[in-house]
Amino acid sequence: MIRSLLLAGYALLCAMPVWPIEADRTLVQLHHEAWGVHDGAPTAVNMMAQTDDGFLWFATATGVVRFDGVRFESYGARGASLPRNPAHSILALPSNGLLVGWFWGGASLVRNGDVTHWSEKDGYPPGTTYQFLRDSDGGLWAATSTALARFDGKRWQRVGAEMNFAGLHAYALFLDRDGTVGALTETTLMLLPRGAAAFRETGGTHSSGAPMARARDDKYYFSLGTSIRSFTNLAHYDRPDNPVLLAGLPDSDYRHLLLDRDGGLWFSTNTGIARVPQPGGKDPRVEYHETLGGLEHDYSALLEDRDGSIWVANGQGIERFRSGAIVPPTGLMATRWPAMIPDTSGGLWFAGWKSTLRHVAADGTARTVKSLRGSSAYVEPGGAMWFASGEITGIAPELLRYEGGRFETIALPGELGLGVDLQAIVVDADGGLWISVVRRGVFRREGTTWSRVAGLPDGGRRTAVVMAADASGNVWLGYREGQVAQYARGKVRIYGSADGVDLGVVSAIHEGDGRLWIGGDRGVATFDRDTFRTIATAAPDAVAGITGIVETRGGDLWLHGVGGVARMRAAEVQRALKDPAHRPEVRVFSEQDGLRGNRALVRPLPTLVKGSDERLWIATTRGVFSLDPRRLVGDDVPPTVVINSAVAAGDRFVAPASLELPAGTTSLEFDYTVPNSAAPRRVRFRHRLVGLDDDWREAGPRRQAFYTNLGPGSYRFQVTAASEDGLWSEPGASVAFDIAPAWYQTRLFAVLCVATGLFLLWLLYRLRMAQVAARIRSRLEAQLIERERIARELHDTLLQSTQGLILHIQSAATKMAPGEAPREQLEAALEHANDVVAEGRNRVLDLRIAGGQGDVRTILQEIAAATPFDPRIPVHINVQGKVRTVHPLVLAEIKQIASEALFNIARHAQARSVEVTVTFALRELRIRIHDDGIGIAEELLSAGSKPGHFGLSGMRERAQNIGGTFSIESRPGKGTDVMLTLPATD
Secondary structure: OOOOOOOOOOOOOOOOOEOOOOOOOOHHHOEEEEEOHHHOOOOOEEEEEEOOOOOEEEEEOOEEEEEOOOOEEEOOOOOOOOOOOOEEEEEEEHHHEEEEEEOOOOEEEEEOOEEEEEOHHHOOOOOOEEEEEEOOOOOEEEEEOOOEEEEOOOOEEEOOHHHOOOOOOOOEEEEOOOOOEEEEOOOOEEEEOOOOOOOEEOOOOOOOOOOOEEOOOOOEEEEEOOEEEEEOOHHHOOOOOOOEEEOOOOOOOOOOEEEOOOOOEEEEOOOOEEEEOOOOOOOOOOEEEOOOOOOOOOEEEEEEOOOOOEEEEEOOEEEEEEOOOEEOOOHHHOOOOOEEEEOOOOOEEEEOEOEEEEEEOOOOOEEEEEEEOEEEEEEOOOOOEEEEEOOEOOEOOEEEEEEOOEEEEEOOOOOOOOOOOEEEEEEOOOOOEEEEEOOOEEEEEEOOEEEOOOOOHHHHOOOEEEEEEOOOOOEEEEEOOOOEEEEEOOEEEEEOHHHOOOOOOEEEEEEEOOEEEEEEOOEEEEEEOOEEEEEOOOOHHHHOOOOEEEEOOOOOEEEEEOOEEEEEOHHHHHHHHHOOOOOOOOEEEOHHHOOOOOOOOOOOOOOEEEOOOOOEEEEEOOEEEEEOHHHOEOOOOOOOOEEEEEEEOOEEEEOOOEEEEOOOOOOEEEEEEOOOOOOHHHOEEEEEEEOOOOOOEEEEOOOEEEEOOOOOEEEEEEEEEEOOOOOEOOOOEEEEEEEOOOHHHOHHHHHHHHHHHHHHHHHHHHHHHHHHHHHHHHHHHHHHHHHHHHHHHHHHHHHHHHHHHHHHHHHHHHOOOOOOHHHHHHHHHHHHHHHHHHHHHHHHHHHHHOOOOEOHHHHHHHHHHHOOOOOOOOEEEEEEEOOOOEOHHHHHHHHHHHHHHHHHHHHHHOOOOEEEEEEEOOOEEEEEEEEOOOOOOHHHHHHOOOOOOOHHHHHHHHHHHOOOEEEEEEOOOOOEEEEEEEEOOO
16 A cells, blocks of 8 residues: 655745746646656655755655656665665655655664664564654654554654554544644544644544645545545544535545645546646636656656645656746647737737737637738837738738727738748838838838838848837848848948858847847847947857847846747846956756747747736747746755765765775765756756865766876865856855875875985985096096106106206316306306206106195195295184195195285285185085285286286186186275185095
8 A cells, every 4th residue: 555645835945946836727738757767767656755955755665766856866875774675655854854664664764864773672663654744843753554653752652542542553644734633544533733642533434545635725635435525624524515526536545635835636546647726616627647758657656846846656657747937838829830919918919820810818818810821920119010921822922900900901012923921020210111021022111102122232132031120210120141231211221240240140139128139040149339249158059049039127138049048137138248258147948948849940030029018928839838037936046066975995975074085095986966956957067176176177967076096185075056047056065085195195205205315316416426536536646646757757867867967067167277267157057057957856846745645724824935925914824624635636736726826916916914714614625815905907807817927817727627616706995805616525
């Protein structure tokens, strides 16, 4: 047995456009959708419910199924998962709680992804759970096949004799508007008024497996056997004299009843679904719908959701009925491609394409007026209406004027002939009548004379697709070739691509609130300061192929095109007019909103007009549809986003608020949705991962996000959704999560890696320095060996030979008489020769001295003492750092550089003192010679040396030879600094 809980006064939660089922719409005019097995819909649904977040829930023979409007999914809760057992009853609780009653006994509470199970050990009665009820005070009741139970907050308690319910169990529960709890037992109805301690008997002798329903007029409806009866007092629910609403129905103890929020009564039959739009009326009309989407019958559950849609479950799937924003036509309004003229009372005149002229009043009453094969229509500002009757084989078209209840036929230009249609009609400021004729062009009638208008394209022989008059009576014409013409008091101007007209075929012209709009194949444009400007929208396809334009009193712009009827809100229009770069959002009303059929591409035009009551009338191949912008309530609220789950490393986390993920996690998947949107496939999403993404990622309608190659750290996944009007939910939904680092991803490991890298670099540096030092030592050793060889050669050859020569000459000189002039000359020459030999020996000694170790301080002191300062000035020598051994050859070059520097100071600086600083640093040896003299001229420093002098150049070359650097800094009057820097070779 299948039983359903239908609570009166279901809470209205408006998160998307709301269109409750309207009593004045027939079932045929309701938007109907069906989901079968091939769509993933569940079968054998026992009961339905909707939680606050918008999800629909189904208790089925295979468990609990959830539906977000797009996807059906078997629900698995976090932690202790829900069993895949047959679920028989279900109840939505506040704050997204859900109660599930199982066919084989027990119940489960699901809240925020967690689940709590109740069984007999928790006091829950055994057997099948028929129904749950939440009373006005928040108390929970359960009707099972063995008992009625009540939850005390900790345990379930059986209801028995203490509440006058001994030996009974309930088939169905009912909550009255005043808080009374009703329980239908095997034989009667028991009532527990709010605040009472015990049930009271009603005395009735009939029962039902389905609860009763209460209407807004305080009338109750109850299914008894083959009838549905009404009553006003619960105590008299089964009196035989209760009014019979419907009789002769198939006998059933489980006929489901539902009263929608507009007062319509829905109930199931053996063959389908029935609806009584106004059950309280004098002659209630019953509508039957027996072939719902081609699905089988055996209807088992009914539900009205928060948007006012009616959901129906049957043995083969799920169906939904709702009032779309657009009202489909029925009866006479189902006229193919009508030419339309609104009247002044909220009604409409329409002449179907090659059909008849009809009129529909504001209350929906339609009548046929005249046989007329409409191809175009126009209404003058004064109210006179014009209709063109299309071509019939062998008969010329007609032009009719209707005013004051009378039709007048207007003679057409004689040259038209047969086989033509009137494309458009308009009247200008001077009363001139204009017609555009297919394959004939444009004509203007003044008085009774027709003529072509000079200045129009091809001299008026080109057919205008559309014509309209602005508030000043100027006529605007749109052409297939993409041009627009303006006629103003006899003057014609043509606008083309150079003037901003770039829409392809111009098929719509409309003036609203003092602004002219044109539409065509490629969108919509506005006339602005003598030129046209195209309005590029966020969704270009939504405004393609425009054949009708309307601007409502509030400034909203409506466009009928390929995708349906698009609305551009007034604020978006104004922003686009002020900022050409802005792309306004548009909302499209299409088949999902009740619009069916295709618009006319050529005629009759326009396919969208506005009535005197601001209602919009839309023409398609299916007839005349209507849309009342004033009834579009609730769509200013952005959608609510829900993150269903996250999947990481094969683990699925249901409804996560935050996550702690293990080391090694590199990829993550998020599933999100907007539950039960009226048009779910129009919802757009965008998401970002804070910590990775710099900006939002546009996801379109996709409801999944994937991230790979994630590293350890803290992240936050955020997702927002936009309604059909482009209203984004802020801040949307989010999940924060942390990915733990692996040992090789920790900060300590990174520090160790950096330290190791620096150590290796240091080792490489040391190795390199050792290699450089070895090369320098090798070079110096080679130089030292060469110097010693030269010293030996000089000593053993030149000096020894010179000394021998001196001895021979001295021997010869001694043989001469003293005082003789030749002897004196030879002795003087010998004296000079001895000096040369001594100088040579000193040079050889210098070469050999380089082979020993030297003290830098001592060498510098000797050089300072030997420098010819005149007068003598103090030379201070300071040694800093730990003194180390200097290679002899390096020391020799230092000696020469220092000698040259001190000699230059003595000769040119006019200094009062000299300070020599020797610094033994860790990686270098620095020698600084500073004087307080007159300095060196800038031009000499720039040149590097005086012409013909090589002292400064020589010092630089000596420094380079031993791998050092040499520099001089000086300013006139500020003294001079000579710097020698040598790398340490260790």
